[in-house]
Amino acid sequence: MLSRSKAHIVVALTLAGCSTERTRAATDPCQSLLSCCRALESTDRGLALQCQANYDELRGRQDARTACPDALAQLRSAGACAAQLSDAGSSEDSGAPPTPDAGPVTSHELCDAYVECTSHTAPEGLGVILATYGPAGSCWSSASEGTCSTACLTGLQHARQAHPGELSCPACFSDLDCAGSSGGPACDRVSGRCVECNEDPHCSGSLGACRAQSHTCVECTSATHCPAGTCDVSRSSCTTCIRDSDCPSARPHCVATSGQPVCEECVRSSDCSSNSCSNGSCCEPESCGELKAGRFFPSSLWLCGANVSDRCSPTVVDCGPCPRGDCVPMESDSRFRYCSTQWTPCDPRTSGACLEIEKCTYVPNRNGYVCAWDLTGSVCVYGGSSYSCGDNSFSCDGANLVNDGVCVPYCLVNQDCPSNRCTFYSELGYGTCSR
Numbered sequence: 001m002l003s004r005s006k007a008h009i010v011v012a013l014t015l016a017g018c019s020t021e022r023t024r025a026a027t028d029p030c031q032s033l034l035s036c037c038r039a040l041e042s043t044d045r046g047l048a049l050q051c052q053a054n055y056d057e058l059r060g061r062q063d064a065r066t067a068c069p070d071a072l073a074q075l076r077s078a079g080a081c082a083a084q085l086s087d088a089g090s091s092e093d094s095g096a097p098p099t100p101d102a103g104p105v106t107s108h109e110l111c112d113a114y115v116e117c118t119s120h121t122a123p124e125g126l127g128v129i130l131a132t133y134g135p136a137g138s139c140w141s142s143a144s145e146g147t148c149s150t151a152c153l154t155g156l157q158h159a160r161q162a163h164p165g166e167l168s169c170p171a172c173f174s175d176l177d178c179a180g181s182s183g184g185p186a187c188d189r190v191s192g193r194c195v196e197c198n199e200d201p202h203c204s205g206s207l208g209a210c211r212a213q214s215h216t217c218v219e220c221t222s223a224t225h226c227p228a229g230t231c232d233v234s235r236s237s238c239t240t241c242i243r244d245s246d247c248p249s250a251r252p253h254c255v256a257t258s259g260q261p262v263c264e265e266c267v268r269s270s271d272c273s274s275n276s277c278s279n280g281s282c283c284e285p286e287s288c289g290e291l292k293a294g295r296f297f298p299s300s301l302w303l304c305g306a307n308v309s310d311r312c313s314p315t316v317v318d319c320g321p322c323p324r325g326d327c328v329p330m331e332s333d334s335r336f337r338y339c340s341t342q343w344t345p346c347d348p349r350t351s352g353a354c355l356e357i358e359k360c361t362y363v364p365n366r367n368g369y370v371c372a373w374d375l376t377g378s379v380c381v382y383g384g385s386s387y388s389c390g391d392n393s394f395s396c397d398g399a400n401l402v403n404d405g406v407c408v409p410y411c412l413v414n415q416d417c418p419s420n421r422c423t424f425y426s427e428l429g430y431g432t433c434s435r
Contacts, residue, residue: 030059030068036081051075053146060145110173111137111152113192117159117169129155188215211236255280269315276315283312288319295336300356302339325355341371348416361409362416363393364430375407376418395432408433 033055040048058067075081111133118129132139139148159169170192172178178187183194186202195215197203203210203217209225211218218236220226226238230246240262241247241254247263253271255264264280266272272282286294288303294310297303304327306316321327322339330336339355346353346360346369354360354371362369372393380386380396381404387396389407399405410430411422417433424431 029065030055033058033068033072033075036072036075039081050150051080053144053149055146056149057144057146108135109189110149110156111139113170114152114155114159117156117166120168121159121163121166184215186215209236253280276309276312278309278312278315283309283315285309285312285315285317288317291317291319297336297338298357302355302357303337304339305337307337308335340373342373344371345369346371359409361393362412362430364410364428365392376409378407380405380407397432397435406435408435 033051037048037051037055040051054071055068058064058071061067072081112135115126115130115134119126131137133148133152137148139151156169159166160171163169171181171183172187172192172194173189175185175187178185178194181194184196184202186195186198187193188195188198197210197215197217198212200208200210207217207219209218209221210216211221220231220236220238221233223230225231229238229240230242231237232239232242239260242261244252244254247254251263251265253264253267254261255267262280266277266280266282269275269277271277274282274284276283276285286309288307291307291310292299292301292303302322303319304322305319307319309315309317319337325339325341325344327337328340328342330338338357341354341358343366344353348360348362348369357373358371359374359376360369361372361374363372370393373390375390375394378386378389378394380389380399382396382399382401386407387399387405389396394407395410396405397408409416409418409432411417411424411433412430414420414422416422419434421434422431423434
């Protein structure tokens with residue numbers, strides 16, 4: 001039941017609708033009354049609905065220019081809307097437009113909800129309710145909108161009390177109705193449900209944006225919600241980038257990864273002035289000489305062809321063709337290639353046939369002098385992989401089960417040996433150089 005003061009105000013609103021003697025000059029004589037009704041929504045829902053019902057009735061009357069101001073005056077005299085009017089002033093006096101908001105629930109919305117609710121809670125009485133308050137119901141032609149609205153609101157309130165768990169009956173008409181609700185603090189007036197949010201102010205913290213379609217708080221719905229990067233609207237989450245235009249000029253390419261996409265300087269070599277892209281960044285590969293020094297290759301080694309850059313892997317460094325011989329991959333690491341004249345026939349009495357890293361030496365299983373990798377002085381182990389001293393191009397001297405040996409050249413004459421001493425084995429037809 002309404003309190004005595006509230007009842008007085010309701011009666012005052014009804015009586016004010018009958019006054020037609022005074023006139024006022026205003027563009028919209030009922031706008032201030034509507035503003036008062038909206039202000040009451042935050043303090044007195046019951047009175048606000050009565051105010052709204054009266055507004056719905058008065059605004060369509062021919063004497064609305066006098067009836068609405070009189071109704072507002074009655075509200076003021078009863079103490080309602082005093083703070084709202086003193087702070088904001090009257091629309092008729094100031095000409096200021098009303099503060100925009102979602103607006104109060106309309107008469108037809110209330111009655112549509114009442115019809116839907118009745119179809120689930122009391123289907124046997126639906127015919128009467130539909131004939132009275134449906135879209136073409138008799139109430140709309142025989143009574144004011146305010147009267148119909150009040151009747152529908154009362155019916156909904158009774159239905160909600162009798163069937164609190166019925167989903168078809170609206171649980172709310174404004175956010176005030178959702179205070180403490182497990183559904184959330186916001187009222188979705190379309191469905192009449194308390195939901196998590198209708199707009200961003202309903203959300204906070206890391207989930208500070210409201211996805212209107214689902215009424216849920218999410219991380220973002222637009223880039224404005226992301227302090228850095230942009231919003232992936234499909235996932236409602238902030239991300240570094242979605243397209244190239246989201247990236248800064250220094251890193252203009254958006255690249256997908258197993259995690260979040262990242263902005264990178266390049267995705268292909270042509271994106272770089274150095275024509276070298278490595279791990280998303282432009283890189284200046286080292287020279288062939290720098291690559292050789294960094295790998296501690298012999299200074300006499302001649303790199304050739306495509307070699308993988310240590311600085312800009314997997315970019316390759318083109319070291320060009322060989323001055324002579326073949327460009328072959330290293331047995332120890334095929335990513336690098338070097339020039340070789342291996343097994344090229346040569347004459348030990350002349351120079352220039354072999355590259356600097358190779359030696360013109362007699363090799364028994366080649367039946368003559370050929371260019372071979374110079375392994376003179378290299379350690380060899382009895383029975384080990386080094387025992388053959390480079391595919392038997394050299395002899396492993398002194399290796400046994402106790403001691404390691406040293407690779408020495410084979411020879412036919414003393415001049416074949418660095419020591420100028422060839423130990424010749426007549427039964428073999430060749431010898432080995434003495435140390």
